[in-house]
Amino acid sequence: MSDMQRKPVATRDSYGAALAELGREHPDVVVLDADLSAATKTSVFKKAFPERHFNCGIAEGNMIAAAAGMAAMGLTPFASSFAMFAAGRAFEQIRNSVGYPRLNVKIGATHGGISVGEDGASHQCCEDFALMRSIPGMTVLCPADDVEARAAVRAAYEHQGPVYLRFGRLAVPVFHDEASFRFQIGRGEQLTDGMDAAILATGLMVAEALQAAEALAAEGIHVRVINLCTIKPLDEELVVKAAEECGRVVTCEEHSVIGGLGEAVAALLAERRPTPMRRVGVKDVFGHSGPARALLEQFGLTASGIAEVVREFLREA
């Protein structure tokens, strides 16, 4: 499974590459951007298919509703901006013009989480899972690495209906094996065996969780790492099974602990299998400027941060 030798890749780059690939295969794929094509990497698609790439200018609300109109005409639009301005600024357009009519619009949101780095809090969206999860029928994906991100874009295209995809700015390790990897919306992926605790992670936190698992194994603690790329619909059976077999659950996300993966898992387990939990995430605070890695360190969103939470959890329970 592991191929850590590969150069790290930012999932926004995977997004751009996957769009260009899809564009070659499917003439119905169109891309909209709001003056951020160079950063969201939709510029890669634009270079290959300029006639199918529409810059909407700095006007995210119009971009999303225009994408809805394009979907109503049978196209498959991918509308892109930073997560803050897609999920945040255009929330109501996504809710009313995409979600409610169930139009086939894919929202490719890059620069999710605090690993945006130097731009600071105004651009560090840690609320997008919460916003997007609350829309009926919305599928929410947060891929962990390059291989998964490209597969998720393809799966989003094949899925009929609205999909929100979150990508990152920071280059992250590639741990999936391209040849054997299979992606399915709604399916989690168990990456390690273990019964001492289950670590349910999404996005760039999956690679961190894997590293944490290695460090903990050296101490005799064996954790089960599960990758939940699909935040909604959650792989309920896999989560409940992990809770049953491990007895302790730790969720990890580069998102507020409010409204994201942690709360989704907590709600599920509260109803089906009450299980002691810890949530690793951004603790109801805004981010700030700084290098991405230093910020992740500061906010405890690293392998060592996760390992420490697991150790303490085991001492307490």
Next chain:
Amino acid sequence: MTRQEETQLAIAACKVRMGVIEGTHGAKAGHPGGSLSAADLFAYLYNRELRVDPANPRWEDRDRFVLSKGHTAPGLYGALAYRGFFPTEDLPTLRHIDSYLQGHPNMNTVPGVDMSTGSLGQGVSAAAGMAKAAKLQGRDHIRIYALLGDGEIEEGQCWEAFLFAAHYRLDNLCVIIDLNGLQIDGATRDVMNTAPAAEKLEAFGFQTISIDGHSFSQMEDAFASFHSCQDRPTAILMHTTKGKGVSYMENQVGWHGKAPNDEEYETAMAELRARLAELEAAQ
């Protein structure tokens, strides 16, 4: 347009108005004022302008109409019902629990509705997206129409959409603005003045045409200009009377979003029935 054609359209518009009264009375809620101001337009669009097929509401090659001022659904529903998209007897179920006639247009439940709307400012963006899509698909014989309110254009998103429409030279897009001068809180010029709308749209790059929104012959000329216009979108600025056709509702801000009670219903229907009889006799 012959006198007879004009009378036929007036009859259709009168029926749309009856549908508005039936619907809002049945719902005990809804928005008669702006539905009535646009009733003549609804009648014109669905009986003369739009290439649509009531027997095949999802016909791919049809023209699209987006009711961006979605709260005037009673007018749209009246036009669709009398055009044969669904039974007119269903109009009084407007807003009822389990009725397909939702308070605001729902493209997945109401035959003939091309876009779900209701949140102001969004429909016009969707219409612009449709127009752009039709061009990309090489189907720009498909024309896209959007109806907005003069209060609605206070929403900034409308102007984002206008920029987009002009930037992409969407000459298959016709934006119609119902200038009835009133919105919920009062006169538009007092709440948040949007005038002069024509000059603003002209400056945004539209062909602009100002008409009397109760004149079918002026509508005919305006749509002819839209058809022949190239390389830029068209905006039809339609001057109307809010509540038009029901005497006690005309120019009364209070009838923006209020349903007639039983007595008011009878009065309105009596007026409209008399008008209809008059028109039918003139045929």
